[in-house]
Every structure is written in C-alpha cells, then in structure tokens.
Amino acid sequence: MPIVIAISGKRKSGKDYCTNLIREVLVQKRFDVSVAGISHSLKMEFAKKHGLKYEELLTDGPYKELYRKDMIQWGEEARCKDSGLFCRAAISSTMDSDIVIISDCRRRTDYEYFSANYRTVTIRIETSEEDRKQRGYQFVEGVDDAESECGLDDYKFNLVIKNQSGTDLSQQLNMVTEKISRIIDKLKLPINKE
Template structure:
C-alpha cells in the first residue's frame, strides 16, 4: 500500500529521470520498497492505443516521440479537462506493494492537488541552468515549452528544490530528501 508519494516536477531536460533513478537507488540501499511511475506513461499508453502507435518509442527521448508531442499534449489536455486526475490514477495502477512511490513527471497543478489530497506527499522541483538543458539536447519549441505542460507549476511553492547541475555530485541532496521522507513516514 502506498504510504508516501514523492511528486517530482521540472522542465524538459532538467534531469527528472536522472534524479528519480538516484532516489530509487538511495531507497533501495536502505531496503525501503519504492516504485517509480510516470503520469506521462499512462497518457502515452492510451494515446498509442488510440492512434495505433509504438508505445515503447513514445517513452524514449527520440525523434519518434517528438513528432507526436504537440498532438499528445493537445489530446491529453482534452482528456484532463473532463477528468483532471485520470492519468494520475492510471499511473498508480502499476504500483506493486511499495511504501514509497516516486511520480517522476508532475506537470500541472491538478497533478499535485491529486497526490497531496490523497497521499502524504513531498513535492520536489528539479532545476538546472539553461546551458545544461541545452547540452542535454533541449531546444525551445513554441507551443510546447511555453504551454501549461511545461509552465503550469512555475510559481508553485515546492517542498524541496533539487539543483541538478551537470558535473556536480547530488548524492548529499538526494540523501536529505530520503531523510525527510523517512521522517514523514515515521510520523504516519
């Protein structure tokens, strides 16, 4: 049963997946059951079914996904307008018996509202400097990088801001998040 959610947000190419993987390893090291899910995974799975696309390729950072990104965002918004937490609920369906679930890609206020209102939640913003995003392959795309899916949480007050600067060791920052989660779980 899910006891705690770590809800991660960040711009494209900020390193959300990298930080999620670091958190998973840190929890596994101390033998705390942890799962990672992505809201976008459930969205992409449904989109792939409807449009007869390769779901696996939509999960990559490759050009296949990029050719469908704008339409996926549009379609996802239409679905969310009817049911704002549909993809959040779907993402959690894949969780096994983990106490801790890391949601690696929160992008909207309604995502945080769902997790905060239903679970003990720590909100984490992954940030890096613009040059590092560009080194990781980021190129601004109008209609994507200025859309709600990228900017909807820019003004949110996060519990933790995790700086993910290329070349810096972030292990001590990850450890502080782990300690905070353990403290909160022990209060339950």
C-alpha cells in the first residue's frame, strides 16, 4: 500500500509546480513515485457527459475556465452521493508505487478518504495573492469563494510550503523528503531503492 502525499492550495498557488519538484526530489532518492489528480477523473467524466474535450479541460487555459463553474457544481452533486468517488478513481492506477502524490486535494472529504485508507502526509502550497495574480489569477465569484477553493482554509496540514517570489524551495522540499523517509523507516516498508 503506498504512502500518499496529499497536496492542496488555492488556484495559481503552484500545486502542479511543487508536485513536480517533490516528485523529482523523491525519485532522485530512488523512491518509486506516481502522481495522480482527483480532478482528472472528474474532468474525464464531465467531458464524456457533456461532449467536451478532455485534454483541453486538463490544461491551465481558457477552455477549462469556461466550464469551471459547471464542473464544480457537477462534481459537488457526484460527491454528495459518494464523497470518495474521485479519490478512488485518482489512486486506482497508482497502487504499485511506493509513494503517490495526489496533486489537487480540495475538500476535507478528500483528506478524510486518504487518511482513513493510507499513511498520508498533508501539504498545503501557499503563496501571496500578488504572486497568484502574476500567474494569471483573477477572482471569479462562485469559484474562488466556493468549497473547492476555501474548504481547506483552516485545515491543519502536516507541512506548509511557501511558493512565493524570492523563496528558495530546496529547504522546504528537504523537509518533505525527510518526513517521508521517517514514515518509511517507522513502517519498515520495502522501498525500491536499487
């Protein structure tokens, strides 16, 4: 059973960027690491249901923004019926990995699912609103004030990474890998270190 690194953060905080950096550091340490996203399974089902371009919904471009509110509403309705639906779909293809990074947790139910079923490290990516705006963020009513963006604002995370202009991420990434290494040592897990 993999260790799960569950990452959250506001839009344009750099979740994907930090996920990739964390993955690179862990791979360099010879861990078998997979990355999965809760939103990918949601977007796939949403695209099928509405005849949309799945690949375009995965991008950070304007196509996704056209459908963001509708996807959020549709996803909320699906989660009301089964809160672990998209979490299960996200991790299902990565079970052979030692470590799975879930790059886009947005709700308490996401963390509840992973914490109940896996050894989980929760990480919050934070940045200033000014940095977010420089990355293209603009407040959208019904999106940025919805649970998908605000549901974890007061959650107590295991680690917080500050992804801001002028901040060196290397020390913060070392904290992540040290924590993962301690968990592995504590659990005496066989890790694929060749």
